[in-house]
Amino acid sequence: MTVNVKDVAAAAGVSAGTVSNALNHPERVAPETVERVRRAIRDLGYVRNDAARQLRAGRSRSVGLIVLDMRNPFYADVARGADARAEQDGLSVLVSDSARDGERERRLVDLFAEQRASGVIATPLTGDLEHFERLAERGVPVVLVDHEGDSDGLSTVSVDDRKGGRLATEHLLARGCTRIAFVGGPSGLRQVRDRFEGARAAASAAGAALERVEIDDLTVRHGRAAGEALLRRPTGRRPDGIFAANDLVAVGLLQALTMTGGVRVPDDVALVGYDDIDFAASTVVPLTSVRQPAELLGATAIELLAQSPGEHVRFEPQVVVRATA
Amino acid sequence: MTVNVKDVAAAAGVSAGTVSNALNHPERVAPETVERVRRAIRDLGYVRNDAARQLRAGRSRSVGLIVLDMRNPFYADVARGADARAEQDGLSVLVSDSARDGERERRLVDLFAEQRASGVIATPLTGDLEHFERLAERGVPVVLVDHEGDSDGLSTVSVDDRKGGRLATEHLLARGCTRIAFVGGPSGLRQVRDRFEGARAAASAAGAALERVEIDDLTVRHGRAAGEALLRRPTGRRPDGIFAANDLVAVGLLQALTMTGGVRVPDDVALVGYDDIDFAASTVVPLTSVRQPAELLGATAIELLAQSPGEHVRFEPQVVVRATA
DNA sequence: CTGTTAGCGCCTTCAT
DNA sequence: ATGAAGGCGCTAACAG
Numbered sequence: 256m257t258v259n260v261k262d263v264a265a266a267a268g269v270s271a272g273t274v275s276n277a278l279n280h281p282e283r284v285a286p287e288t289v290e291r292v293r294r295a296i297r298d299l300g301y302v303r304n305d306a307a308r309q310l311r312a313g314r315s316r317s318v319g320l321i322v323l324d325m326r327n328p329f330y331a332d333v334a335r336g337a338d339a340r341a342e343q344d345g346l347s348v349l350v351s352d353s354a355r356d357g358e359r360e361r362r363l364v365d366l367f368a369e370q371r372a373s374g375v376i377a378t379p380l381t382g383d384l385e386h387f388e389r390l391a392e393r394g395v396p397v398v399l400v401d402h403e404g405d406s407d408g409l410s411t412v413s414v415d416d417r418k419g420g421r422l423a424t425e426h427l428l429a430r431g432c433t434r435i436a437f438v439g440g441p442s443g444l445r446q447v448r449d450r451f452e453g454a455r456a457a458a459s460a461a462g463a464a465l466e467r468v469e470i471d472d473l474t475v476r477h478g479r480a481a482g483e484a485l486l487r488r489p490t491g492r493r494p495d496g497i498f499a500a501n502d503l504v505a506v507g508l509l510q511a512l513t514m515t516g517g518v519r520v521p522d523d524v525a526l527v528g529y530d531d532i533d534f535a536a537s538t539v540v541p542l543t544s545v546r547q548p549a550e551l552l553g554a555t556a557i558e559l560l561a562q563s564p565g566e567h568v569r570f571e572p573q574v575v576v577r578a579t580a
Numbered sequence: 581m582t583v584n585v586k587d588v589a590a591a592a593g594v595s596a597g598t599v600s601n602a603l604n605h606p607e608r609v610a611p612e613t614v615e616r617v618r619r620a621i622r623d624l625g626y627v628r629n630d631a632a633r634q635l636r637a638g639r640s641r642s643v644g645l646i647v648l649d650m651r652n653p654f655y656a657d658v659a660r661g662a663d664a665r666a667e668q669d670g671l672s673v674l675v676s677d678s679a680r681d682g683e684r685e686r687r688l689v690d691l692f693a694e695q696r697a698s699g700v701i702a703t704p705l706t707g708d709l710e711h712f713e714r715l716a717e718r719g720v721p722v723v724l725v726d727h728e729g730d731s732d733g734l735s736t737v738s739v740d741d742r743k744g745g746r747l748a749t750e751h752l753l754a755r756g757c758t759r760i761a762f763v764g765g766p767s768g769l770r771q772v773r774d775r776f777e778g779a780r781a782a783a784s785a786a787g788a789a790l791e792r793v794e795i796d797d798l799t800v801r802h803g804r805a806a807g808e809a810l811l812r813r814p815t816g817r818r819p820d821g822i823f824a825a826n827d828l829v830a831v832g833l834l835q836a837l838t839m840t841g842g843v844r845v846p847d848d849v850a851l852v853g854y855d856d857i858d859f860a861a862s863t864v865v866p867l868t869s870v871r872q873p874a875e876l877l878g879a880t881a882i883e884l885l886a887q888s889p890g891e892h893v894r895f896e897p898q899v900v901v902r903a904t905a
Numbered sequence: 906c907t908g909t910t911a912g913c914g915c916c917t918t919c920a921t
Numbered sequence: 922a923t924g925a926a927g928g929c930g931c932t933a934a935c936a937g
Contacts, residue, residue, distance in 0.1 A: 257638070257719070259914055270924045275916055285922060302718060305694040306640070307914035309631035310929050313582070325656040325675070326858070334650055334677065347691050349674035350650070352659065366672050369630040393627060394582070479862040510864045533651070537804045539835045539864055584930055595908045600932050610906060632930035635913050 258301045267295035278303070309371065317347045318560065319367035320553075321360060321377040325352040327473070327503065328532045329549050330378065333400060336553025337376060344557070346373060353380060361386050368395060374560035376400055376553075382445065384409065391564060398556040401446065401547075403569075410559040410566040412552050416446055419545045419572035420453025423498045423527040426543070426574050428461050430525050432496030435463055438481050438508060439500025440470040447473075447500050450529060454498050466494060473500055478507020486511060486518065495524055496580070502528040502535050502544055509579065513539055525580035541577035583626045592620035603628070634696065642672045643885065644692035645878075646685060646702035650677040652798070652828065653857045654874050655703065658725060661878025662701060669882070671698060678705060686711050693720060699885035701725055701878075707770065709734065716889055723881040726771065726872075728894075735884040735891040737877050741771055744870045744897035745778020748823045748852040751868070751899050753786050755850050757821025760788055763806050763833060764825025765795040772798075772825050775854060779823050791819060798825055803832020811836060811843065820849055821905070827853040827860050827869055834904065838864050850905035866902035 264271045277292040322330040353360040374396045391397045391408040399411045458465035470477040499505035505528030512518045531546035585596045602617040647655040678685040699721045716722045716733040724736045764772045783790035795802040824830035830853030837843045856871035
C-alpha cells in the first residue's frame with residue numbers, strides 16, 4: 256500500500272540497506288547512488304515511517320510538553336522557548352493541555368510513555384508526582400517546569416515564587432502602601448500558595464496588613480469580578496495596594512478599577528501583576544509585574560532533558576516597574 | 581531492557597498473543613487469565629510500545645494540530661474543542677505552533693506525515709497548500725481550519741470572514757459612523773484580507789469612507805501602537821468607527837484610546853473586534869466583537885477527519901454587541 | 906480459550 | 922560501496 260524502502264530500492268536499482276544509508280549516512284554511499292535514490296524517493300513520494308524507525312531506535316524524537324492551561328500566554332511562551340531550543344537538537348515539541356484536570360494529566364503521561372517520548376516536560380497540577388516519577392523510572396527523562404522540585408528522579412526548572420511574592424509586596428510597601436490585598440486562587444495551586452507566602456512574609460516583616468482575596472481561577476474574568484467586588488466597598492475599606500497572582504488577574508482588576516474612573520491607578524490603588532506576559536506592557540496603564548523568564552524556562556527544560564535526572568535549576572524573578580505601581 | 585509482551589507473557593504463564601488479547605480484546609480471554617495478565621503487567625511495570633503498535637496498525641492514534649500562533653487565545657479555544665471531541669474517538673491531539681513561519685509549517689507537516697498521524701488539522705499560513713495536498717494524497721486526512729477551502733482533497737472548516745467583516749462594518753454604520761477605519765495586518769493573511777473585503781463591500785454599499793490602517797501583526801501591542809498613532813491626528817481627521825481585524829488588536833486600540841481619557845468609546849469612536857475571545861467581555865469597556873465559534877470549529881474539524889475528504893463546513897459569524905459599539 | 910506464526914518498515918551489523 | 926539477514930514489539934490470522 257504505502258511506499259517503503261524496498262520500493263524505493265527497487266526503483267533505484269539498489270538494496271534496501273543502501274537506501275537507508277543514502278538517507279542517514281550519505282557519506283557512506285557513492286554520490287551518484289545517493290542521487291539515484293533521491294530521485295526514486297521523489298518519484299514515488301516516499302515518506303519514512305517514523306513508527307518503524309522508533310521501534311528500531313527504541314525512542315522517538317519528540318518531546319511531550321504538558322501545560323496547565325494553553326490559554327495562558329505564559330505557557331505559550333514557555334512552549335516557544337522549548338521549541339526553539341529543541342529544534343537545535345533535532346527534536347520536535349508536541350504540546351498538550353492538561354486543562355487543570357488531573358485525569359487528563361495522567362492520561363497524557365501515559366500517552367507519552369507509550370510513545371517512548373525522548374522526554375516529557377510538564378507543569379504539574381499538584382504535588383502528587385507519582386505518575387511522573389514512574390515515567391522517569393522507565394527511562395523517559397522528565398523535567399518539571401515552574402515547580403519547586405524535591406523529587407530525586409525528576410529534574411526541575413523553576414522560578415522562586417516565594418521570592419517573587421516578596422518582591423512584589425516589598426515594592427508596594429516601598430511605595431507607601433499600608434493595606435495590601437493579595438488576589439489569587441485557587442489556593443490549591445502551588446504557584447498561588449507560594450506567591451502568597453512570599454507576600455505574607457514581606458507584609459508581616461513590615462508590620463503591614465495583608466488581606467487575601469480568593470478567586471476560583473487565574474483569568475481576566477475572575478480578576479475583573481474581584482475588582483468589581485472591591486469597588487463596592489466603601490472607600491476607606493479598600494486596599495491601597497494589590498498584588499495579583501498573575502497578569503491575567505491583574506488585567507481584570509485594572510479593567511474593573513479604571514473602568515468607572517472612580518479609582519486612579521496607581522494613585523488610589525497600586526497594582527502589581529505576575530508573569531510579565533507580553534500584553535502587560537500594553538494595558539491601559541502599563542502593568543508593573545514580576546517577570547518570569549518564560550522562554551528561558553522552556554529552553555532550559557529541553558537542556559535538562561539531556562542531562563542526568565535530578566537537576567534543579569532555579570531562576571530569580573524580577574520586578575518590572577511600569578506604571579501601575 | 582524494557583519490559584515487553586513476552587516478558588509479561590512469561591510472568592503470567594501464557595503466550596504473547598494472549599497478553600495482546602487480554603489487553604485489546606478482553607472478552608476473548610478467560611476472566612481469570614485476564615486477571616493474571618493484569619497482575620503481571622502491574623508487577624513488571626509494562627507499558628505498551630506505541631511505535632510497535634503503530635507499525636502494525638499502519639496508523640497512529642494521534643491527530644496533529646498546527647496552529648498559526650499559540651499565543652492567540654482563539655487557537656487555544658480551537659484546540660480545546662478539538663481535544664474534547666477527539667477524546668470521544670480515543671484520539672489524542674498534539675498541538676504544534678507554526679509561529680507564522682512557512683518553513684516550520686512545512687516541517688511540521690513532514691513530521692506528522694512520518695508519524696502517520698491519523699489526521700492533521702491546520703490553520704494554514706498562506707494559500708499555498710501543496711504540502712497539505714501531498715499529505716492528503718498519502719492518505720493522512722487533512723482538515724484546514726479557518727480557511728475557505730477550494731482544494732478537493734482537503735476538507736475545511738471555516739467561518740465566513742467576508743461576511744464577518746461586512747457585519748462588523750454594517751454595525752458601525754448603523755450606529756451612525758461615517759469615517760470607518762480597518763486596523764489589521766499583515767495583509768498577506770487571508771483572514772485579514774477577507775475581513776477587509778467584507779468591510780469594504782459594506783462601506784461602499786453605504787457610500788461611507790473606509791480607511792485602511794496596516795499593522796505588522798495581530799497583537800495587543802500592535803493595536804496599541806496603531807491607537808496611539810490615531811491619537812496623534814487632529815480630532816477632525818480621526819475615524820469615528822474602527823473595525824479591528826481581531827480582538828487582540830481591538831484590546832490594544834481600546835487601551836490606547838481610553839488611556840488618555842481624551843477619547844470616549846463608543847461616543848467619540850466606536851470599536852468592533854473579531855473572534856470574541858473570552859477576554860473580550862472583560863475589557864475596560866466590554867468589547868463588541870464578531871464571534872467565531874472556536875471550540876465548535878475544533879470539534880467539527882475532528883469529525884471531518886473521519887469523513888471523506890473534500891467536505892467543507894462553513895459557519896456564520898455573529899456580532900456580539902457589548903459596549904464599544 | 907490459548908498458542909503459534911508471520912510480518913508491519915526500518916536500520917545495523919557483517920559480508921562481500 | 923553495496924547487499925543480505927535479522928530483529929525491534931506488537932497483533933491479526935489461523936490452528937489447535
